[in-house]
Amino acid sequence: MKALPDPETFRLTIPSQTRYLNLVTGLAKRASMVAGMDDATASKVSIAVDEAVTNVILHAYHSRSEHWVEIELRFAPKALEIRIWHTGEGLRENEIVLPDPSEYVKHPRKGGLGLLLMSRFMDEIHFSESPDRSECRMIKRVS
Amino acid sequence: MADLSIQVRDMDGVAVMQPEGFVNAHTVQQFESALEELVQSGRVKILLDCQELTYISSAGLGAIMGLIEPIRENGGDILLCNLQRNVLSIFETLGFTQLYQVFDDREAALQALARKV
Numbered sequence: 001m002k003a004l005p006d007p008e009t010f011r012l013t014i015p016s017q018t019r020y021l022n023l024v025t026g027l028a029k030r031a032s033m034v035a036g037m038d039d040a041t042a043s044k045v046s047i048a049v050d051e052a053v054t055n056v057i058l059h060a061y062h063s064r065s066e067h068w069v070e071i072e073l074r075f076a077p078k079a080l081e082i083r084i085w086h087t088g089e090g091l092r093e094n095e096i097v098l099p100d101p102s103e104y105v106k107h108p109r110k111g112g113l114g115l116l117l118m119s120r121f122m123d124e125i126h127f128s129e130s131p132d133r134s135e136c137r138m139i140k141r142v143s
Numbered sequence: 144m145a146d147l148s149i150q151v152r153d154m155d156g157v158a159v160m161q162p163e164g165f166v167n168a169h170t171v172q173q174f175e176s177a178l179e180e181l182v183q184s185g186r187v188k189i190l191l192d193c194q195e196l197t198y199i200s201s202a203g204l205g206a207i208m209g210l211i212e213p214i215r216e217n218g219g220d221i222l223l224c225n226l227q228r229n230v231l232s233i234f235e236t237l238g239f240t241q242l243y244q245v246f247d248d249r250e251a252a253l254q255a256l257a258r259k260v
Contacts, residue, residue: 018169022146025167025198043198043229050200054168113201113237120236 008075016057016067016086024071025050028082031073035080036142044121045080045140051114052084052136060088060134079123079141090134093127146170149177157256158186159249163195166203175206182210187219188256192249194225199233211242220244220259224252 012027014020028049032042053069061067070085098119099112118125124139147164158181166174181189191207193199211221224246226234234240246252 018167021167021169022165040228040232044232047198047200047229047233050167050198054200054202058168113204116237117201117233 006074009072011070011072013068013070014053015065016061016069016088017065018054018057021050021053021057024053027071028073031075032080032140035075035140037080037140041140045082048118048121048138048140049082049084051118052082052138055091055114056084056086056088056136060086060090062088076139079139082138082140084136084138085133087133090129091127091136092129096127147173149173151177151181153186154190154253155257157188157190157253159190159192159253161192161195165198166196166206167198167200168202171200171202171206174203175209178206178210182214182217185217187214187217188259189214189219189221190249190252190256191221191223192225192252193223193227193230196227196230198227199230204233204237204239207243218259220256222246222252222256224249 012024014024025046029042029046032045033039037045053071056069057063067086067088072083074081096115098116118138122138123141126137128135128137145164147162147166147170149163150161152159160177160181162174164170178189207221214221222244225248226245231245234243234245244255246255
């Protein structure tokens with residue numbers, strides 16, 4: 001017998017193209033509000049999702065447009081859990097070094113801010129790899 | 144509506160740039176090119192009026208960061224005004240309000256730029 005889908009979860013798969021970012025962030029913001037977050041918090045979640053999917057497109061897939069990014073949003077009892085899967089180059093959690101914002105203020109330069117925004121705007125971020133794909137899992141709790 | 148449209152007008156020697164829409168990895172090239180055009184034409188007093196900017200990701204912040212030093216070395220600056228709450232939140236979260244002057248309205252920002260000779 002075929003298993004029923006989790007009623008608290010839905011998925012979206014997009015081509016690895018930045019033109020679809022706004023579609024995903026709009027969805028993430030709406031989902032955050034459905035989960036019970038206020039507008040300001042929902043905006044932060046949508047920015048974190050923008051950064052995560054952008055990282056996949058630009059860095060995991062090196063801007064190659066023929067791949068796919070799969071996004072799952074799961075409504076947990078007191079949180080929204082977002083998983084992003086891809087088959088490009090994975091990011092190892094133990095190799096991540098978040099930039100120091102005060103260094104950016106002293107020495108302005110481009111790049112490196114996306115992960116920092118994700119970490120500041122979400123409650124948890126985890127990166128993992130399996131043989132067939134890589135995952136970024138982010139959690140925002142509803143207060 | 145386009146993802147991003149940008150208007151630039153001169154007000155008393157200040158280039159007032161008004162982005163309408165959002166700046167992310169998809170639209171950042173347009174945003175960066177508009178800023179670069181100003182710098183290349185010697186217009187280094189720049190006011191970013193963000194009233195119609197719905198959000199900016201790290202890609203957009205990087206574009207501003209990449210130009211701020213040459214602008215200041217040439218006696219100019221980038222000031223910001225009318226930031227929507229979520230855009231201000233990004234600047235505050237990263238501590239960028241220490242790097243860029245942010246004003247509630249355009250008039251106050253223009254006065255601050257006029258004092259920079």
